[in-house]
Amino acid sequence: MSLQIDAVILAGGMARRMGGNDKGLVELNAQPMIKHAIDRIKPQVKEILINANRNQTSYAEFGYPVISDEDTGYLGPLAGMITAMGNTQADYLLVVPCDCPLLPTDLVSRMLEKIESQGAELAVASDGKREQPVVLLLKPGLRDSMKAFLDAGERKIDFWYAKHHCVVADFADQPNAFVNVNTPEQKQQLAEAIAK
Ligand SMILES: Nc1nc2c(ncn2[C@@H]2O[C@H](COP(=O)(O)OP(=O)(O)OP(=O)(O)O)[C@@H](O)[C@H]2O)c(=O)[nH]1
Numbered sequence: 001m002s003l004q005i006d007a008v009i010l011a012g013g014m015a016r017r018m019g020g021n022d023k024g025l026v027e028l029n030a031q032p033m034i035k036h037a038i039d040r041i042k043p044q045v046k047e048i049l050i051n052a053n054r055n056q057t058s059y060a061e062f063g064y065p066v067i068s069d070e071d072t073g074y075l076g077p078l079a080g081m082i083t084a085m086g087n088t089q090a091d092y093l094l095v096v097p098c099d100c101p102l103l104p105t106d107l108v109s110r111m112l113e114k115i116e117s118q119g120a121e122l123a124v125a126s127d128g129k130r131e132q133p134v135v136l137l138l139k140p141g142l143r144d145s146m147k148a149f150l151d152a153g154e155r156k157i158d159f160w161y162a163k164h165h166c167v168v169a170d171f172a173d174q175p176n177a178f179v180n181v182n183t184p185e186q187k188q189q190l191a192e193a194i195a196k
């Protein structure tokens with residue numbers, strides 16, 4: 001029996017560094033940023049969920065369910081993750097942000113291999129230098145733990161990982177795969193780099 005893996009693309013933040021423009025919908029090389037993420041992730045998972053807290057109608061046009069944070073207080077990425085964990089029947093949930101257009105095409109397979117070989121509960125990706133705190137593969141059953149963490153007023157994602165058997169999946173061979181676009185300047189730089 002093969003494992004079912006679903007994904008959530010987090011697009012629920014306020015995008016302050018992007019001037020408040022909804023980052024997933026901001027265009028990079030004539031495509032909304034989230035579409036780049038969808039194209040990278042789609043071949044790797046069964047279902048995709050889009051997590052957004054505004055412009056839900058625009059996000060729905062990509063053809064996937066749009067889920068909004070259960071807690072509307074912009075509590076950070078964990079709020080999107082916990083909502084997605086309650087909306088999937090999958091064995092594993094892949095979590096990615098909407099602002100990483102060059103995600104690895106072997107993201108799931110390498111993270112899954114790492115989890116299963118180490119008997120871990122979740123994996124976080126690394127570009128070889130830094131962990132990517134919102135690129136994760138986790139078991140949706142961790143929802144209760146995340147709920148208790150948020151209910152206790154905690155928000156820092158790495159403190160939550162520390163409570164679990166978390167392994168790092170290393171993508172040092174693809175150092176550009178996690179290029180993260182947070183500002184108009186970063187978007188411009190990436191657009192130029194892709195065009196080269
Ligand atoms: N669901 C949800 N996702 C969030 C929230 N805050 C951030 N995120 C997502 O987490 C990921 C990483 O966050 P950032 O890159 O800092 O995005 P951001 O918070 O929208 O941007 P800044 O306001 O500029 O920090 C992005 O995919 C965001 O959409 C939130 O309150 N709820």
Ligand SMILES: [Mg+2]
Pocket residue numbers: 097099180181182
């Ligand atoms: Mg970011």
